[in-house]
Amino acid sequence: MATKTATKVAARVSAKGAPRLRNKAEVTPDADLIDMENGSDIETRIYDTVFDSVMTQRLRPGTKLPESSLCELFDVSRATVRKVLQKLAHDHIVELRVNRGAVVAAPTPEETRQIFEARRLLEDVIVRLAAANATRADITALRAQLKQEHNAMHRFAQPEWARLASSFHLRLAEVARNPILQRYLTELVSRCSLIVALYEPPGNASCEHDEHARVVDYIEKGDGERAAKLMDEHLRTLEANICVEPEEPDNSLASMLGLQ
Amino acid sequence: MATKTATKVAARVSAKGAPRLRNKAEVTPDADLIDMENGSDIETRIYDTVFDSVMTQRLRPGTKLPESSLCELFDVSRATVRKVLQKLAHDHIVELRVNRGAVVAAPTPEETRQIFEARRLLEDVIVRLAAANATRADITALRAQLKQEHNAMHRFAQPEWARLASSFHLRLAEVARNPILQRYLTELVSRCSLIVALYEPPGNASCEHDEHARVVDYIEKGDGERAAKLMDEHLRTLEANICVEPEEPDNSLASMLGLQ
DNA sequence: GCACGACGGATTGTCAACAATTCCTGTCGA
DNA sequence: TCGACAGGAATTGTTGACAATCCGTCGTGC
Numbered sequence: 001m002a003t004k005t006a007t008k009v010a011a012r013v014s015a016k017g018a019p020r021l022r023n024k025a026e027v028t029p030d031a032d033l034i035d036m037e038n039g040s041d042i043e044t045r046i047y048d049t050v051f052d053s054v055m056t057q058r059l060r061p062g063t064k065l066p067e068s069s070l071c072e073l074f075d076v077s078r079a080t081v082r083k084v085l086q087k088l089a090h091d092h093i094v095e096l097r098v099n100r101g102a103v104v105a106a107p108t109p110e111e112t113r114q115i116f117e118a119r120r121l122l123e124d125v126i127v128r129l130a131a132a133n134a135t136r137a138d139i140t141a142l143r144a145q146l147k148q149e150h151n152a153m154h155r156f157a158q159p160e161w162a163r164l165a166s167s168f169h170l171r172l173a174e175v176a177r178n179p180i181l182q183r184y185l186t187e188l189v190s191r192c193s194l195i196v197a198l199y200e201p202p203g204n205a206s207c208e209h210d211e212h213a214r215v216v217d218y219i220e221k222g223d224g225e226r227a228a229k230l231m232d233e234h235l236r237t238l239e240a241n242i243c244v245e246p247e248e249p250d251n252s253l254a255s256m257l258g259l260q
Numbered sequence: 261m262a263t264k265t266a267t268k269v270a271a272r273v274s275a276k277g278a279p280r281l282r283n284k285a286e287v288t289p290d291a292d293l294i295d296m297e298n299g300s301d302i303e304t305r306i307y308d309t310v311f312d313s314v315m316t317q318r319l320r321p322g323t324k325l326p327e328s329s330l331c332e333l334f335d336v337s338r339a340t341v342r343k344v345l346q347k348l349a350h351d352h353i354v355e356l357r358v359n360r361g362a363v364v365a366a367p368t369p370e371e372t373r374q375i376f377e378a379r380r381l382l383e384d385v386i387v388r389l390a391a392a393n394a395t396r397a398d399i400t401a402l403r404a405q406l407k408q409e410h411n412a413m414h415r416f417a418q419p420e421w422a423r424l425a426s427s428f429h430l431r432l433a434e435v436a437r438n439p440i441l442q443r444y445l446t447e448l449v450s451r452c453s454l455i456v457a458l459y460e461p462p463g464n465a466s467c468e469h470d471e472h473a474r475v476v477d478y479i480e481k482g483d484g485e486r487a488a489k490l491m492d493e494h495l496r497t498l499e500a501n502i503c504v505e506p507e508e509p510d511n512s513l514a515s516m517l518g519l520q
Numbered sequence: 521g522c523a524c525g526a527c528g529g530a531t532t533g534t535c536a537a538c539a540a541t542t543c544c545t546g547t548c549g550a
Numbered sequence: 551t552c553g554a555c556a557g558g559a560a561t562t563g564t565t566g567a568c569a570a571t572c573c574g575t576c577g578t579g580c
Contacts, residue, residue: 067562098562
């Protein structure tokens with residue numbers, strides 16, 4: 001049964017992603033354009049698809065990711081899928097259990113505390129850097145991002161909005177002009193999305209739009225101190241809104257069937 | 261020629277590490293004891309050996325790491341070596357170029373600036389956490405670590421001392437009680453060692469012992485503010501001591517031959 | 521004498537088959 | 551009715567061989 005569920009979810013993933021490939025020749029032409037770092041096109045595509053599905057909470061924590069399913073979905077060999085899963089595991093997006101395959105990571109309450117603490121401290125540093133380095137163009141770009149976010153919220157486009165709200169924090173890291181800290185924050189933000197998906201009180205908002213806007217205001221003024229303080233409160237609110245009770249192993253079947 | 265050099269270096273690596281294995285049965289018995297996370301014993305051994313060789317500067321930046329050499333040195337298949345190299349690449353210890361194999365990473369001047377900036381900011385946060393969370397036992401352990409460091413310095417045991425000096429920073433991160441930040445710092449410290457190996461002014465000391473000791477003093481008093489300030493200066497000194505001139509492509513042959 | 525292109529060795533990327541383990545399910549006995 | 555055990559299907563780990571690519575060298579033409 002678990003297998004069936006995973007397959008169905010994976011199918012949705014592929015539906016969202018680019019159309020299936022028949023062979024390598026089809027994907028080669030435009031590969032160079034997207035190519036970043038070292039990933040050989042198709043690998044980054046698989047990675048990004050899974051990653052994006054986790055960020056938008058279509059792939060929920062604990063979901064199994066069988067190699068064979070991913071193979072036929074993306075029409076690649078197991079070696080390729082395997083490499084991608086390794087990378088996702090290194091980024092703590094999935095958990096790799098020996099001889100038992102990969103599942104979407106499900107952080108424990110203690111890990112949750114550590115992740116949020118690390119994120120608060122890291123964003124504090126990043127916001128100050130952003131306030132020090134922001135150009136006029138940066139502010140304009142951030143405001144454009146905020147507008148998109150605002151629109152998505154009013155359109156009740158939940159997945160889109162969740163993505164944009166997370167994206168705002170990463171854009172801020174861009175302005176800080178330190179790719180290393182940006183990479184660390186990327187990992188933490190995605191893990192936070194994971195946590196929200198795991199412990200979400202149904203129908204709870206993840207990020208207040210106004211707080212984002214006010215952070216940008218302070219950054220524009222170069223007031224890193226106030227911007228950092230506001231961001232800290234913003235993240236504490238986010239953390240407080242998730243109910244992280246140790247009733248983790250419960251929601252397996254009974255609740256899904258509406259019993260209990 | 262490059263291949264020859266790499267092989268020679270790798271040979272030294274294996275000489276330092278545990279004795280060669282003939283087959284799997286030999287290593288299985290004590291594997292469970294060392295086993296951490298998910299790595300299947302032999303993989304973590306290869307990883308640690310390479311990692312340690314980089315940290316102690318036996319493997320210099322730019323050194324090639326051919327798969328076949330590592331295969332016969334550790335008596336494993338290419339798939340295993342390949343997995344380890346992927347992991348090392350993810351941690352930015354080696355660089356993986358498509359179709360051209362792995363080399364020990366050689367950070368550019370710009371990357372160097374980013375790494376040191378990230379490290380300074382991260383250690384600032386960590387030191388404050390450590391000051392807030394340190395127990396009596398932690399202080400005792402840190403002092404013991406300092407003593408070892410002191411001894412190694414006076415014995416002129418350079419590689420040992422370099423390892424211990426880096427290790428001190430990581431121990432501090434342990435005291436901060438946040439494994440995530442600790443992992444980030446581990447990555448940054450190892451990359452700094454890499455940089456020191458790349459841009460080292462011959463015979464230059466990497467870490468002042470006294471500064472480490474004074475940081476511990478402040479932490480014992482719970483004075484995170486002063487400890488952080490001191491650590492910041494300490495790291496700025498370290499960064500200032502490496503000469504990162506953009507004459508990177510030059511020192512290839514002329515300087516090696518003592519000409520120019 | 522020098523630049524350009526082709527060939528061979530070496531190295532890496534990819535794949536498919538085999539071996540080992542786990543999970544599910546059905547049966548037996550108390 | 552419940553627990554334990556065993557068999558089989560499904561999934562993962564591993565290996566070896568094959569294909570593609572890169573590097574150094576040689577040869578040819580200008």
